[in-house]
Amino acid sequence: MFSLLYGLWKYLFSKAEFHVLILGIDKAGKTTLLEKLKTLYSDFEGLPPDRIVPTVGLNIGRIEAYKSKLIFWDLGGQLGLRTIWEKYFEEAHAVLYVIDAANQARFEDAKSALEKVLRHEELKGAPILIFANKQDVEDASSAEEISRYLDLKELNEQLSMVQGVSAHDGTGIKEGIMWLVDAMKTSKRTELLRQRVDAVVR
Ligand SMILES: Nc1nc2c(ncn2[C@@H]2O[C@H](COP(=O)(O)OP(=O)(O)OP(=O)(O)O)[C@@H](O)[C@H]2O)c(=O)[nH]1
């Protein structure tokens, strides 16, 4: 009886927990974004951009948003570090892919790294939120332009959204996160990951 009531209580009142993997090539602005997320969604003030250094290990950020607990994993995007990304695929509910929309010279690199991510079996069905970052820079490409440039077949097949943001001033971030939480709450992948956890706990 107790376990039944506890189960019901948990179902009604505990917040869903989601793991979001922040990926993108080096200097896209992933860590700056993570720190901005902490500022926007918690009482904790994230690090200012001038205190952020290139990521070699893993940065973790926990926030609560839209009645959910979100755990962000921010990995390094330098070429030699991208092989580490796939170690986190299996447990990720979704991917937040960051592109520097103000640096055309690196669009090709950003696109091919994203293609590799999308092709990966272990991320099947994961919602993909793409942030066209650095919209505060005057000649940054818009979300529409980035979307057209990426022109990914896999993106149409997968739950995805491209959103223009600035990790510096916060523009567009909340719109994107709102979409992502909604997408994770309803995705088949979330259900699949939940079943897997339940099977281990039992
Ligand atoms: N103008 C502008 N610059 C940004 C923005 N976001 C990040 N930057 C700058 O871009 C540079 C790289 O930012 P990081 O957050 O370290 O990039 P990263 O993607 O984490 O890079 P790695 O850790 O090497 O993979 C820094 O100089 C940031 O201040 C933005 O929205 N606007």
Ligand SMILES: [Mg+2]
């Ligand atoms: Mg970083």
